[in-house]
Amino acid sequence: xxxxxxxxxxxxxxxxxxxxxxxxxxxxxxxxxxxxxxxxxxxxxxxxxxxxxxxxxxxxxxxxxxxxxxxxxxxxxxxxxxxxxxxxxxxxxxxxxxxxxxxxxxxxxxxxxxxxxxxxxxx
Numbered sequence: 001x002x003x004x005x006x007x008x009x010x011x012x013x014x015x016x017x018x019x020x021x022x023x024x025x026x027x028x029x030x031x032x033x034x035x036x037x038x039x040x041x042x043x044x045x046x047x048x049x050x051x052x053x054x055x056x057x058x059x060x061x062x063x064x065x066x067x068x069x070x071x072x073x074x075x076x077x078x079x080x081x082x083x084x085x086x087x088x089x090x091x092x093x094x095x096x097x098x099x100x101x102x103x104x105x106x107x108x109x110x111x112x113x114x115x116x117x118x119x120x121x122x123x
Contacts, residue, residue: 001026001027001112002024002025002026002027002029002032002098002112003024003025003026003112004022004023004024004095004096004097004098004112004113004114005022005023005024005025005114005115006020006021006022006023006094006095006096006114006115006116006117007020007021007023007117008020008021008117009094009117009118009119009120010118010119010120011120011122012086012119012120012121012122013121013122014086014087014088014121014122014123015085015086016086016121017082017083017084017085017086018083018086018119019080019081019082019083020036020080020081020083020094020096020117020119021078021079021080022034022036022078022079022080022081022096022114023077023078024077024078024079024098025077029072029074029077029078030053030054030074031053031100032053032098032099032100032111032112033050033051033052033053033098033099033100033101033102033103033107034050034051034070034072034079034096034097034098035047035048035049035050035051035070035096035097035098035099035107035110036048036049036050036070036079036081036094036095036096036097037094037095037096037097037107037110037113038090038092038093038094038095038119039092039093039095039116040089040090040091040092040093041091041092043092046061046092047061047106047107047108048060048061048064048068048081048094049061049064049068049070049081050070050103050104050105050106050107051070051071051072051079052103053101053103054074055071055072055074057103058070058071059105059106059107061106063089064083064090067083067084067085067086068081068082068083068084069081069082069084070082079096081094083119086119086121087121088121088122088123089121090119090121091119091120091121092118092119093116093117093118093119094116094117094118094119095113095114095115095116095117096113096114097110097111097112097113097114098110098111098112098113099111099112
């Protein structure tokens, strides 16, 4: 089992940046494929990005490609989401998720998830 806690959300103006973190505890972090999802107005559980166990593979939903970067530090049991050029439509509750594989370019299987951190982008 793994416990996930997100941080780094907040209020930012359009065009700004935020860096989200997801800290894990429990089972060995590098066992898990990790991902970010978001829930926004009219959006239920939208896949945002995923990263493989070692970080060698990453994939993104089309709307964030070129703006968001997912990464992980297995030594720190932490995953990150660097969000640049934020848009009002990025406003959502962002949560991290974990599964034990296999890796998919669009993460759908969620074995564990955190409570989320709220990102609000003002226009």
